[in-house]
Amino acid sequence: TYVIAEPCVDVLDRACVEECPVDCIYEGGRALYIHPDECVDCGACEPVCPVEAIYYEDDVPQQWSAFTADNAAFFTEPLAGRAEPLGAPGGAAKLGRLGVDTPLVAGLEEQG
Ligand code: F3S
Ligand code: F3S
Secondary structure (H helix, E strand, C coil): CEEECHHHCCCCCCHHHHHCCCCCEEECCCCEEECCCCCCCCCCCHHHCCCCCEEEHHHCCHHHCHHHHHHHHHHHCCCCCCCCCCCCCCCCCCCCCCCCCCHHHHCCCCCC
């Protein structure tokens, strides 16, 4: 899978969303998250991000290594105010902006 790391936080450019052929990039509140099971590793999202937030899982820079598990956690853990995890919705567009983040992203200081 590909992973969205810290540079996306508070930027949310969304160019990646337009490129993804399987609509597996979901919008939280302060960042977007790639669904690790829905991503087909096409790589189309990676070069279009203006802040270089997207990496193949084996290439995530060390300082952002926690974001690999964190992208997955967005779907497997219940998020604030929600009883159930998102699971595998099968497409981000129909959900729109979810307005919630993982504890890791929610706890970051305001970026930029
Ligand atoms: Fe974020 Fe870059 Fe996509 S800033 S929304 S990962 S284009
Ligand atoms: Fe979509 Fe990027 Fe994966 S374009 S399929 S999230 S590599």
